[in-house]
Amino acid sequence: MKIILVGATGAVGKAALDALAPRHEIIAVGRSSGDLQVDIEDLDSLRTMYRNVGKVDAVVSAIGHGYFGAVEGMTVEQFMQGINYKLLPQINLVLEGFEYLNDGGSFTLTSGVLNRDPIPGGAAAAAANGALDGFVRGASIEMPRGIRINSVSPEVLEVSRQKYAGFFPGHVHVSNEAVGLAYSKAVEGCLTGQVFTVDFG
Amino acid sequence: MKIILVGATGAVGKAALDALAPRHEIIAVGRSSGDLQVDIEDLDSLRTMYRNVGKVDAVVSAIGHGYFGAVEGMTVEQFMQGINYKLLPQINLVLEGFEYLNDGGSFTLTSGVLNRDPIPGGAAAAAANGALDGFVRGASIEMPRGIRINSVSPEVLEVSRQKYAGFFPGHVHVSNEAVGLAYSKAVEGCLTGQVFTVDFG
Numbered sequence: 001m002k003i004i005l006v007g008a009t010g011a012v013g014k015a016a017l018d019a020l021a022p023r024h025e026i027i028a029v030g031r032s033s034g035d036l037q038v039d040i041e042d043l044d045s046l047r048t049m050y051r052n053v054g055k056v057d058a059v060v061s062a063i064g065h066g067y068f069g070a071v072e073g074m075t076v077e078q079f080m081q082g083i084n085y086k087l088l089p090q091i092n093l094v095l096e097g098f099e100y101l102n103d104g105g106s107f108t109l110t111s112g113v114l115n116r117d118p119i120p121g122g123a124a125a126a127a128a129n130g131a132l133d134g135f136v137r138g139a140s141i142e143m144p145r146g147i148r149i150n151s152v153s154p155e156v157l158e159v160s161r162q163k164y165a166g167f168f169p170g171h172v173h174v175s176n177e178a179v180g181l182a183y184s185k186a187v188e189g190c191l192t193g194q195v196f197t198v199d200f201g
Numbered sequence: 202m203k204i205i206l207v208g209a210t211g212a213v214g215k216a217a218l219d220a221l222a223p224r225h226e227i228i229a230v231g232r233s234s235g236d237l238q239v240d241i242e243d244l245d246s247l248r249t250m251y252r253n254v255g256k257v258d259a260v261v262s263a264i265g266h267g268y269f270g271a272v273e274g275m276t277v278e279q280f281m282q283g284i285n286y287k288l289l290p291q292i293n294l295v296l297e298g299f300e301y302l303n304d305g306g307s308f309t310l311t312s313g314v315l316n317r318d319p320i321p322g323g324a325a326a327a328a329a330n331g332a333l334d335g336f337v338r339g340a341s342i343e344m345p346r347g348i349r350i351n352s353v354s355p356e357v358l359e360v361s362r363q364k365y366a367g368f369f370p371g372h373v374h375v376s377n378e379a380v381g382l383a384y385s386k387a388v389e390g391c392l393t394g395q396v397f398t399v400d401f402g
Contacts (some may be wrong), residue, residue: 193319
């Protein structure tokens with residue numbers, strides 16, 4: 001398959017890349033590195049990316065950032081960071097991607113653990129994750145031409161243990177291999193409308 | 202208890218009102234009717250509402266609308282209607298409501314069935330619902346002063362059977378009483394971080 005992987009240079013994207021690259025042609029997209037440099041939060045840049053790449057068999061997104069902080073005292077602008085920087089770019093990848101996705105292709109979005117196993121300060125991220133998981137469930141039943149859509153919702157990665165030290169008390173750390181398997185299932189499997197959680201392994 | 206009920210004149214709000222009014226002082230808020238008329242989508246109006254009402258023991262929201270239509274061909278502006286008109290007003294009720302909510306009080310938001318049992322055309326609404334459910338889960342663990350937060354996620358109401366005829370094939374219709382019980386549990390019970398689904402009754 002020919003696969004666009006957006007966020008390929010992040011921790012999660014690297015896990016997806018390692019799982020898929022041995023068997024597929026990957027166009028690795030990053031903000032400042034990778035095969036293509038794209039600011040995926042900018043709709044024009046996203047559209048240019050699709051035009052440059054052309055037809056693909058799968059679109060995989062492993063992007064997103066947002067606000068972390070207490071709910072009490074949070075502004076709506078802070079809340080919206082998760083919507084604007086995690087939810088919307090991934091929604092736009094779908095809405096703009098139909099014409100570039102071959103029949104039977106797939107979209108794979110990335111949410112995360114915080115809407116099922118929250119941490120203090122993670123409410124805005126939990127909302128963005130819930131929106132992504134809800135969207136793939138809702139969209140899956142009406143995708144045209146056999147196109148599938150799923151999300152991968154990983155726990156904290158082992159490779160990010162130091163980066164997030166202290167923020168996820170009691171959370172499991174999962175291996176790149178375990179996370180990669182979820183992307184493999186989403187891209188190479190047959191299920192749709194699923195949230196592939198990665199809570200161990 | 203003294204309870205602000207936003208969206209009190211809608212179908213879902215009416216079910217909540219009927220369940221809570223016999224035992225509590227309800228300030229029924231509607232767009233054009235009720236005890237107070239407030240455009241809850243307007244942040245200034247929302248803030249004015251809180252200032253006028255003062256301290257309360259519970260804030261219940263039963264509002265929200267958004268775009269219904271196929272994912273293929275949907276614009277990001279259409280997708281955002283669910284975010285702007287269902288998610289954000291309810292988030293703002295929480296973010297702006299802390300100083301008006303008494304110790305041990307509660308926020309109750311309303312999502313809906315579409316992120317767990319989707320219908321064609323419902324993907325944008327499913328995203329908004331998922332965000333609401335994710336937010337209450339995430340926010341619940343860090344609410345100050347014993348404040349609780351939950352969502353109620355009802356199936357289609359029996360009273361809305363004609364309004365939505367044909368759009369929810371195979372979906373159950375639930376009674377006002379069953380929906381009201383969920384709001385009663387959210388306001389008068391002790392749980393927090395829960396999505397109270399109403400799928401039968």
